[in-house]
Amino acid sequence: MTGDLFAPSRGRPRVVIVGGGFGGLRVARGLRHARADVVVIDRVNHHLFQPLLYQVATALLPPGDIAPPLRQILADQANTSVLLGEVTAVDPATRTVRADTADGADRAVPYDYLVIAAGTTDNYFGHxxxxxxxxxxxxxxxxxxxxxxxxxxxxxxxxxxxxxxxxxxxxxxxxxxxxxxxxxxxxxxxxxxxxxxxxxxxxxxxxxxxxxxxxxxxxxxxxxxxxxxxxxxxxxxxxxxxxxxxxxxxxxxxxxxxxxxxxxxxxxxxxxxxxxxxxGVKPVPLAARLAAATNAATDHKGRVVVGDDCALPGHPDVFAIGDIANVHDLPGIAEPAIQQGRYVAELIKHRLGHRPHPGPFRYRDLGIMATISPFDAVADIRGLRLHGPLGKAAWAGVHLGFLVGWANRAAVLATWGWALGTRRRRQQLILTEATG
Incomplete structure (x- = not known):
């Protein structure tokens, strides 16, 4: 993508995606061949595979194996730019978002289509x-x-x-x-x-x-x-x-x-x-600001309620997906966000004249799973209930499949195997301000 990110788009429509998580990244990758300019804005410079975050916290995995840089992931998409910054407001009247960018400035980024996939934060329930x-x-x-x-x-x-x-x-x-x-x-x-x-x-x-x-x-x-x-x-x-x-x-x-x-x-x-x-978690503060700016309803969890096309009522050019949105009251896990991101990319391509209309969003429930110990996990895969080593194998396969990049998949698999065989962990580092 070429041109000024902060100037109105000319010639080609601009799709602004707020958040580089599961949903936002899926939208961006789904638009890689679209005749549109894509801008991904995120507070951090990396995509994060949150389901394995606890393995970083317990010194099993190095951070980089589950957090590839967004610019690296999207480097081959000529129509896509990445902007490091935090979106603080949405103005549907001017079709802009305001972002605090990496250089300390507060800037307006114009859009033709907007996808909010900003995720959640910890919920301390008033404490x-x-x-x-x-x-x-x-x-x-x-x-x-x-x-x-x-x-x-x-x-x-x-x-x-x-x-x-x-x-x-x-x-x-x-x-x-x-x-x-x-x-x-x-x-x-x-x-x-x-x-x-x-x-x-x-x-x-x-x-x-x-x-x-x-x-x-x-x-x-x-x-x-x-x-x-x-x-x-x-x-x-x-x-x-x-x-x-x-x-x-x-x-x-x-x-x-x-x-x-x-x-x-x-x-x-x-x-x-x-x-x-x-x-527990709750949507980031941007969800409430988005709802106020668009007169959208929120549910009891603070999620923005959207229609069957993942768009905000009365604003067909503004979409909300993932944890920040109530789409058919789906749970805030990776798979709904991924499917919503894929759907929104197809819908935008339809509006650009590239694809037939995908119809209303339909979620395909692929199941849920959780790991317990190095050799045990539980999985409910569309009625197939697994636990023990079989559950662990299913859990490992799904998580490796969802990781971004073959290098990261290979690195994680190798680390798991090494840790199981040696009972050792190579990331036992205590980092403080005095760390040299």
């Missing part, structure tokens, strides 16, 4: 002050910080002379028993018991405590009962405590207080120097 004590895991920066935090806890435990303090450092609390919480807890158990126990000779493995807390009454609530029971049983075999039907009522640097979800009576304290938040 944003807990974020410092209980970090989430939505970005690569957060995952790298969490890796340092987890590894530092073991170093602090090894240095602590007091047994009580040592136990606090060796207690890890995960708030949320969905796929993210379950997968993080399982990998943390593997990190501690398969890798670090051979390196920290002064630590007693029996002092390790991992606690998963959730307000619901099941782990992996969206999964079939058979797979939920298997997951809960396997987590307990790994020594992971599961506290269901409880919500966090207070979080600080030394732990959290939990109470029954239907009552604040019977609260109890969990002393843990490391608390990780995996209890």
């Amino acid at each position: 944003d002050d807990w974020a410092a004590a209980a970090p989430g895991m939505k970005t690569l920066y957060q995952a790298i910080g969490l890796r340092s935090r987890l590894l530092h806890a073991f170093e602090a435990a090894a240095a602590a002379p007091d047994p009580g303090t040592r136990r606090e450092w060796l207690t890890f609390a995960v708030v949320g028993a969905g796929p993210t919480g379950v997968e993080l807890a399982g990998q943390l158990a593997a990190l501690a018991r398969r890798t670090l126990r051979r390196e920290f000779h002064d630590l007693d493995p029996t002092h390790l405590r991992i606690v998963v807390v959730d307000a619901g009454h099941h782990v992996l609530a969206p999964f079939p009962q058979q797979l939920r029971r298997h997951t809960q049983r396997q987590l307990r075999r790994l020594g992971i405590e599961i506290v269901l039907g409880h919500t966090a009522t207070a979080v600080d640097d030394t732990g959290l207080t939990v109470a029954p979800a239907d009552s604040h009576d019977g609260s109890r304290r969990i002393s843990a120097r490391t608390v990780v938040w995996a209890a």
Whole structure:
């Protein structure tokens, strides 16, 4: 693509895509041969494969294997440009978005078609002050910080002379028993018991405590009962405590207080120097600004409600997809975003005169899955329910298939094999401001 990104398009229509995640990237790649100029705007310079983010946080994968740069991915698309910046506003009247760009300026970017795929952020349910004590895991920066935090806890435990303090450092609390919480807890158990126990000779493995807390009454609530029971049983075999039907009522640097979800009576304290938040997400603030600018409705989760064509009512040139949008009330996972992105690309190509009309958006449910341990995962693939090694094989195949780039797929597969064979992890780095 040539020309000024900040000047009105001339000759060819311009498609502006906000967000380079699963949905946004699928739109951009779907338009690679379109007679249009495509601009991808993102706050970070990379695409992020979020389903494997917890493996960066637990020192299994290097960050680059799940976060290829957007410019690298789209380098061969002559009609596509990448702009590093954060979109702060949408103006349908002038058909522009405002973005804080990498040079510190606030600029307007004109569009003919706009696709908002900006994703989500952590939801602390009115307690944003807990974020410092209980970090989430939505970005690569957060995952790298969490890796340092987890590894530092073991170093602090090894240095602590007091047994009580040592136990606090060796207690890890995960708030949320969905796929993210379950997968993080399982990998943390593997990190501690398969890798670090051979390196920290002064630590007693029996002092390790991992606690998963959730307000619901099941782990992996969206999964079939058979797979939920298997997951809960396997987590307990790994020594992971599961506290269901409880919500966090207070979080600080030394732990959290939990109470029954239907009552604040019977609260109890969990002393843990490391608390990780995996209890929920909400759309980024841009969703509310988009809704206000277009008079669109939002649902109880703050997602923008769109039509069967993924466009905002009354604004056929503005689309919202992925976690930021309510499209048939689909869950906020990768596959709906990918399918929505593919659909919107086809619809835009139709409007450009390249394709027949794709009809209304129809989602094809390919199933859900989550990993528990190095040799166990659960999967519900269109009614086929797998667990154990078969579930793990299905989980690994799907995740490798969704990764961007054959080099990354090969690197991740090699790292998994090496870690399974040696019980070692090569990313055990604590990064601080003093790191040289």
